[in-house]
Amino acid sequence: MHVVFESGFFTSAPVRTALIIGAVTAMVSSVVGVFVVVRSQSFAGHALTDVATTGGSAAFFFGLSPLLGFIGGGVIGAGAMDLIGVERERRRDLATGIVLGTALGLAALFLYLDTTKGATTGATQQLLFGSIFTVDPSTVPLVLGLSALGLAIVVLINRPLLLSSLSAELTRARGINLRGVGVLFMIAMAVSVGLSSIAVGSILSTALLIGPAAASIRLTKSLHASLMVAGVLGVATTWLGILFAYDSFYWVPSSQGLPVSFFIVSLIFIAYLMSGLPFVRRRFDRPPRANSAGASNQASIEALEVGA
Amino acid sequence: MFSGFMVNAWEVGTMVAVVGGVVGFFVVLRGSAFPAHAIPNGAFAGAAGANLLAINPLIGLGVFSFGAALGIGALSRRGRSDAVTALALVMMLALGAAFLSLSTQYEPQIFSLLFGEILGVSSSEILPVVALGAVCIVAVAVLYRPLMLTSIAPDIAAARGLRPQRFEIAFLIVIACATTMTVPVVGALLIFTLMLGPSAAAQCFTNRAGRAMAGSVAIALVTIWLALACAYESNWPVGFYVSVLSAASYGIGRGYAAWHTRRQVRATRESLRRVALTN
Amino acid sequence: MTDVPVLQVDEISVSLSGRQVLDHVSFDVRGGEFTGLIGSNGVGKTTLLRTILGLQRPDSGRVLVSGMPLSPRSRSLGYVPQKIVVDPDVPMRARDFVALGLDAHRYGLTRRSPQQRELVERILHDVDAERFADNRLGSLSGGEQQRVFIAHALISQPKLLLLDEPLANLDPRSVQDIVALLHRVARGYGVAILLSAHEMNALLPVMDRIVYLTGGRAASGTTDEVIRSDVLSQLYGHHVDVLQLHGRVLVVAEPGQDNQDIPQHPTLTLG
Incomplete structure (x- = not known):
């Protein structure tokens, strides 16, 4: 037993918090991520983590609650991207880039000002890379509540979301407000990304958003199945990564351990690469059951894969 | 302001702006903002790794940025390119975090690799910048026309024997080259923002590709010169000024385009009314 | 040398993800001719054009351009794809x-x-x-x-111009204009044209030859040779009638025929 779980793994309070927070953020990120990947908004999804970090550094500077900074930054960033234009793909890419560049510039300023104030050594490190082991247990209920909110928005608008990523005209013809759906989704994304970047750091936030979703979409043919696979994959890689990181305190001579984000991201990356292997795909590619998962969703995912 | 280490900053800044403007024209044309962000930002991990092994950080940066370019290019054949880019980026960042945790001195270095320390450029760092910058510009000049067609109409280009996939990889390598050149001296943020805002602004002002490219170089130069002057005066980071000024230039460009369109619409409406009156 | 066709498509078969799209398709295009590639949507016209351009590898068969296998650098083919979205x-x-x-x-x-x-x-x-x-x-x-x-x-003065559905999504007036334009430039530049369309009537006045594609198989010849009840019936695998009405051609299937290629309408304009 001790070969796999080094002593104290189950009794350590930070580990227990990390396992809970990790599972929740992984689950929410993976579910939101399926829509992000299907809608080809990975860049925005990633950019929002950095924008949220800027909000965090601003909150640091003004002495506000960091959680407020992270989520506020994300929502403002999402609004700015929408304002510049998200209707055409090329301009969407540009809008994301411009907002991201500005946010990073502001982050540079706030981090600089933070360091000149002298009070916050390690702020850069912590803001950029975060650590799931240093999460304050008292924030857990808040993280859970806001996660549920982000998830609820996405579940509520899942059909228009999927339809609008297939055909804008078709969606409009059904009387659905395309812009409204897009904005709602951006807000849901900003909330969940802001949460996950404060909980697990901005690197892991992007990895959990895109990785499990991209892998599961390659493996499955229906929306429901890809949501399930993405959630399972996200939680599994997170827990395994936490275990490895904990154990790595005992591997590395410096006894400092390796960062948990390194292990989780590596596992996610390996999972994505494996999802492209023919024999893995074949194993998943069973004939669909007749009554499963709604024919329209199924057709749409297939159509999107052909387009990819 | 124009003496000592500032001379180096002016020289390096000018070179970076020229490269940013030239490469940035195609970054905007092709909608490649994400790789233009991911390659410089992720490549810092290479410098961190080189630091750990006590070798020249330029080598580490080069290995990581070219590796990222080839990896994104190869994996995009079989998957969604934006998801692949995101995964490549986080993988590099995670490696960077691992390298940093193994080394003892990190904080100031992360800061300078990400946000730049152009005011601290030493004379010995100028030569690699100029050499790699020249390689980037020559590469864009050589690829100019085929890259243009593959960017605008990939189907037509493919039918003429120009493989869009190969040009995608070639262009990612140009971005990697610009990254290797600029990240050690000015940071990942600066080159990314210089490739985006000025080029996007210039494309609002003209209908012609050549002029748009020249305009994007001009705007990038003004941006960096202004930013250097402001940073010198205020002591705030250069990266902050560059990013805010390039976003502002894009805002001005969009404003001009909107005004121009409205004026044209009004002129058309006027002439129609005149025709209606004379009839 | 003038009697070597500009384009020879020789027994081309193509499968896409396990589905046979083209089944031993053969035809020639001669210098300066206007050829219409006619077939309903999804019948494999784009696949055929992509195979000719060398963008799709055929399972069997070969394509010769002026008697030679196509080289990627060859500029004897000009191509206008079906849909190009250029950002404003x-x-x-x-x-x-x-x-x-x-x-x-x-x-x-x-x-x-x-x-x-x-x-x-x-x-x-x-x-x-x-x-x-x-x-x-x-x-x-x-x-x-x-x-x-x-x-x-x-402008690169090709010998053959391939156009994929250039008339789709145009209003009737523009269709006429483009057809007239193509006819004019084909004569003026001495270039052969292979144009795919799902609707042949607009092309009838200018077409020298027709390649009629259905169910992965093709019949080719002059319009009068191909658009005949016996030829098309053989191609479809069951009886169809061809009617000429006011200079327009109608291909008509019997009602109740269980065939994928022909919808269950008493009369059907092909397409």
């Missing part, structure tokens, strides 16, 4: 895009000679695109873009 933000004039047809394959920056610039002007005039030559490519209407793409393809 792209800073490129229609004129510059046409000029790119001359030298897009060239590496490096060379100045265009006065003769080349003159050629661009002449071709813009020939396709009737001078009016909007200085506008952005992305700001043009569908019909205007179509002319610019035709000019782009023509």
Whole structure:
């Protein structure tokens, strides 16, 4: 037993918090991520983590609650991207880039000002890379509540979301407000990304958003199945990564351990690469059951894969 | 302001702006903002790794940025390119975090690799910048026309024997080259923002590709010169000024385009009314 | 040498993800001829054109251009794809895009000679695109873009111009204009045309030959040779009638026929 779980793994309070927070953020990120990947908004999804970090550094500077900074930054960033234009793909890419560049510039300023104030050594490190082991247990209920909110928005608008990523005209013809759906989704994304970047750091936030979703979409043919696979994959890689990181305190001579984000991201990356292997795909590619998962969703995912 | 280490900053800044403007024209044309962000930002991990092994950080940066370019290019054949880019980026960042945790001195270095320390450029760092910058510009000049067609109409280009996939990889390598050149001296943020805002602004002002490219170089130069002057005066980071000024230039460009369109619409409406009156 | 066809498609078969799209398709296109590739949507017209261009590898069979296998650098084929979306933000004039047809394959920056610039002007005039030559490519209407793409393809003086559904999404007036334009430039430049369409009636006045594609198989010949009840019935595998009405052709299936290619309407215009 001790070969796999080094002593104290189950009794350590930070580990227990990390396992809970990790599972929740992984689950929410993976579910939101399926829509992000299907809608080809990975860049925005990633950019929002950095924008949220800027909000965090601003909150640091003004002495506000960091959680407020992270989520506020994300929502403002999402609004700015929408304002510049998200209707055409090329301009969407540009809008994301411009907002991201500005946010990073502001982050540079706030981090600089933070360091000149002298009070916050390690702020850069912590803001950029975060650590799931240093999460304050008292924030857990808040993280859970806001996660549920982000998830609820996405579940509520899942059909228009999927339809609008297939055909804008078709969606409009059904009387659905395309812009409204897009904005709602951006807000849901900003909330969940802001949460996950404060909980697990901005690197892991992007990895959990895109990785499990991209892998599961390659493996499955229906929306429901890809949501399930993405959630399972996200939680599994997170827990395994936490275990490895904990154990790595005992591997590395410096006894400092390796960062948990390194292990989780590596596992996610390996999972994505494996999802492209023919024999893995074949194993998943069973004939669909007749009554499963709604024919329209199924057709749409297939159509999107052909387009990819 | 124009003496000592500032001379180096002016020289390096000018070179970076020229490269940013030239490469940035195609970054905007092709909608490649994400790789233009991911390659410089992720490549810092290479410098961190080189630091750990006590070798020249330029080598580490080069290995990581070219590796990222080839990896994104190869994996995009079989998957969604934006998801692949995101995964490549986080993988590099995670490696960077691992390298940093193994080394003892990190904080100031992360800061300078990400946000730049152009005011601290030493004379010995100028030569690699100029050499790699020249390689980037020559590469864009050589690829100019085929890259243009593959960017605008990939189907037509493919039918003429120009493989869009190969040009995608070639262009990612140009971005990697610009990254290797600029990240050690000015940071990942600066080159990314210089490739985006000025080029996007210039494309609002003209209908012609050549002029748009020249305009994007001009705007990038003004941006960096202004930013250097402001940073010198205020002591705030250069990266902050560059990013805010390039976003502002894009805002001005969009404003001009909107005004121009409205004026044209009004002129058309006027002439129609005149025709209606004379009839 | 003039009797070597510009294009020989020889027993081409193509499968896409396990589905046989083209089944031993053969036909020739001769120099200067106007050939219509006719078939309903999804019948494999685009796949056939992509195979001819070398963008799709056939399972069997071969394509010869002027008697030679196609080399990727060959510029004897011009191509106008079905749908090109050009973003209005792209800073490129229609004129510059046409000029790119001359030298897009060239590496490096060379100045265009006065003769080349003159050629661009002449071709813009020939396709009737001078009016909007200085506008952005992305700001043009569908019909205007179509002319610019035709000019782009023509300017490298190919022997054969391939057009994939150039008439789809155009209003009837623009369809007539484009057909007349193609007919005119084909004569003027001595270029053969292979044009795919799901609707043959607009092309009847100008088509020299027709390639009729259905169910992965093709029949080719002059219009009178192909659009006949016995030929098409054999192609469809069951009886169809061909009616001529006021200079238009109708292909009519018997009601109740259980065939995928023909919808269950008493009369059907093909397509």
